[in-house]
Amino acid sequence: xxxxxxxxxxxxxxxxxxxxxxxxWLKDLREGGIARFHDLGxxxxxxxxxxxxxxxxxxxxxxxxxxxxxxxxxxxxxxxFLLFETGYRLVFLDGFFQPxxxxxxxxxxxxxxxxxxxxxxxxxxHLGTYAATQDRPFSALNxxxxxxxxxxxxxxxxxxxxxxxxxxxxxxxxxxxxxxxxLVVIEREARASIVETYASLGQGPYxxxxxxxxxVGEGARVDYHRVQRESERAYHVATTQTHQGRDSTVHLHTxxxxxxxxxxxxxxxxxxxxxxxxxxxxxxxxxxxxxxxxTTIDHAADHCESHEYFNGVLDEKSRGVFTGRIxxxxxxxKTDSKQTNNNLLLSTDAHADSQPQLEIYADDVKCTHGSTVxxxxxxxxxxxxxxxxxxAEARRLMTYGFAAEIxxxxxxxxxxxxxxxxxxxxxxx
Amino acid sequence: xxxxxxxxxxxxxxxxxxxxxxxxxNEILKGVDLAIREGEVHAIMGPNGSGKxxxxxxxxxxxxxxxxxxxxxxxxxGLLSMKPEERARAGVFLAFQYPVEIRGITNSYxxxxxxxxxxxxxxxxxxxxxxxxxxxxxxxxxxxxxxxMMNRPxxxxxxxxxxxxxxxxxxxxxxxxxxxxxxxxxxLDIDALKTVAHAVNQLRGPKRSFLIVTHYQRLLNHxxxxxVHVLADGRIVKSGGPELAHELEAKGYDWLRDAAMxx
Ligand SMILES: Nc1ncnc2c1ncn2[C@@H]1O[C@H](COP(=O)(O)OP(=O)(O)O)[C@@H](O)[C@H]1O
Ligand SMILES: [Mg+2]
Numbered sequence: 025x026x027x028x029x030x031x032x033x034x035x036x037x038x039x040x041x042x043x044x045x046x047x048x049w050l051k052d053l054r055e056g057g058i059a060r061f062h063d064l065g066x067x068x069x070x071x072x073x074x075x076x077x078x079x080x081x082x083x084x085x086x087x088x089x090x091x092x093x094x095x096x097x098x099x100x101x102x103x104x105f106l107l108f109e110t111g112y113r114l115v116f117l118d119g120f121f122q123p124x125x126x127x128x129x130x131x132x133x134x135x136x137x138x139x140x141x142x143x144x145x146x147x148x149x150h151l152g153t154y155a156a157t158q159d160r161p162f163s164a165l166n167x168x169x170x171x172x173x174x175x176x177x178x179x180x181x182x183x184x185x186x187x188x189x190x191x192x193x194x195x196x197x198x199x200x201x202x203x204x205x206x207l208v209v210i211e212r213e214a215r216a217s218i219v220e221t222y223a224s225l226g227q228g229p230y231x232x233x234x235x236x237x238x239x240v241g242e243g244a245r246v247d248y249h250r251v252q253r254e255s256e257r258a259y260h261v262a263t264t265q266t267h268q269g270r271d272s273t274v275h276l277h278t279x280x281x282x283x284x285x286x287x288x289x290x291x292x293x294x295x296x297x298x299x300x301x302x303x304x305x306x307x308x309x310x311x312x313x314x315x316x317x318x319t320t321i322d323h324a325a326d327h328c329e330s331h332e333y334f335n336g337v338l339d340e341k342s343r344g345v346f347t348g349r350i351x352x353x354x355x356x357x358k359t360d361s362k363q364t365n366n367n368l369l370l371s372t373d374a375h376a377d378s379q380p381q382l383e384i385y386a387d388d389v390k391c392t393h394g395s396t397v398x399x400x401x402x403x404x405x406x407x408x409x410x411x412x413x414x415x416a417e418a419r420r421l422m423t424y425g426f427a428a429e430i431x432x433x434x435x436x437x438x439x440x441x442x443x444x445x446x447x448x449x450x451x452x453x
Numbered sequence: 454x455x456x457x458x459x460x461x462x463x464x465x466x467x468x469x470x471x472x473x474x475x476x477x478x479n480e481i482l483k484g485v486d487l488a489i490r491e492g493e494v495h496a497i498m499g500p501n502g503s504g505k506x507x508x509x510x511x512x513x514x515x516x517x518x519x520x521x522x523x524x525x526x527x528x529x530x531g532l533l534s535m536k537p538e539e540r541a542r543a544g545v546f547l548a549f550q551y552p553v554e555i556r557g558i559t560n561s562y563x564x565x566x567x568x569x570x571x572x573x574x575x576x577x578x579x580x581x582x583x584x585x586x587x588x589x590x591x592x593x594x595x596x597x598x599x600x601x602m603m604n605r606p607x608x609x610x611x612x613x614x615x616x617x618x619x620x621x622x623x624x625x626x627x628x629x630x631x632x633x634x635x636x637x638x639x640x641l642d643i644d645a646l647k648t649v650a651h652a653v654n655q656l657r658g659p660k661r662s663f664l665i666v667t668h669y670q671r672l673l674n675h676x677x678x679x680x681v682h683v684l685a686d687g688r689i690v691k692s693g694g695p696e697l698a699h700e701l702e703a704k705g706y707d708w709l710r711d712a713a714m715x716x
Contacts, residue, residue, distance in 0.1 A: 409538045
């Protein structure tokens, strides 16, 4: 409990100084967040949603609130994490916006701290509206520290051709926590593609606690990609919450390579009829890494379609957890929902937990789910060898295929190529 | 061998002697003798469960099958001690009765990896995707495919017939010296059967031999074998010319099975 008090203390100090100039609605939002976090405390493994994941290293660790970095990185330092040098991008270091490395677009692709002052009504309307905090201590804590992060607004019928890059770097030098808070508003019939990346310049332990809310208007489409390649000693806790209007399309891709301990809560609410959702995820872990993906797809309206694919590749002593909750609300007729989670265990010490949770309250629906946990298919291994491919290469090829299945669904070629390269590097090691 | 007297002195590509094989603790092959010379097409027929696939798989090196006794020489060398990939690189190819899916790997990537593994063995330069496409194009035509099947994961969602055609495509691209076809005809409609047979006939040549495993004679209406063997209860109980296939079609297998039991 000591650590909860420490975090609340650091919130009080921060609210009194650094954040004292905020408008009152924002102060209220933060106060609500800290009160909730104080009530809830850190989750424990007796709670259903945390059965397989202990956050003790975070709860018992000591993380100071990140301070503005002393030095701004050079473009050369961040180039390894950029897919394109053109297009719009927002770069953050330890949670702080880096204007000299960013290419914002007026008040539409901007730092959240900036637009809170300039587009108050829009921000106020959406911020904190979608990501739940009632039973989500980390989300509540992030809300307490709401200040900085990425803001993307695409006006009705507009299309942003090139993917927008949101890059969250940790300096990785000190044991600090940052709480990036991102808000993405895609207005009706607008279209955008976004790549949100978490990475580190240093190797040290730190904690990222991010929340991203994505609102997608009627007939709009967003291709949202999230790449978590934090330092292998990092703690990464994140929430991604989407909210879809009528006839909208969300393709949400998420890839987790990094962090010692990672927990990603993904929530998708299909609030209007005719929506389409693809939730496509990969986790590739080794060593002692632990990654927990907790997904909730909420079919709140009729005639929506959701396809969820998660593949895990687990080597050495790593552990992957996947929970796929699908809720079909009363009246969400003609829901078409498909979920698969396949886990490949590359070592006898690796472990995977996979649990689908279907809650169906409508009768005219199609819901399927399937999950697998196991080693490489020996039949496929023999098939490849019988064609002349050596055993080691055949194993690599099949493992790569497990990842490629997920990467292949991504539309951004440069991202696919970069992730493909990372996967190949990891498999060659 | 009937009608092929000139080859009698030919070089034996595969020579199997007294082969006994067990799987899951059961002896399935109980002493198989078989010699295939260069350029010959042999057919193995027999009732379900007689051990045809076991023979095919053991020749390809499947690790689930235990060799209890006997030998198999390929190009004069001991085949049974070679790894599956070494056999493939030496020119042995098995068209599977049940082709396997490989998730996430496209058919074209798979086939290029396989071809390059063989080329490395032969000291030839590897093919990049562009060069490979050229090789592929001609081979695809032979089985009546365009390249749309090539960008799909290997055998995933393929119909039974598509899987079998895919095996023949691999055969055409990898150009083995000994091609073993395990029930490639089963599950094919007549058009697909003709396409497959045509592709195989085009690949026939003085340096390439075939071992065609089939339950029915209908494939042999389109591919005329030099020798037909009957496998029953783990032994070759009869060998003969193409006419033996017709005899089997007319009489069934029971008379042979009974013969095998008695012996
Ligand atoms: N992997 C295996 N595990 C257990 N039994 C097997 C296996 N493969 C074949 N068998 C058994 O061996 C016998 C011969 O099978 P098979 O070679 O497939 O026959 P065929 O191809 O002639 O129909 C059958 O009784 C079958 O059940
Ligand atoms: Mg068989």
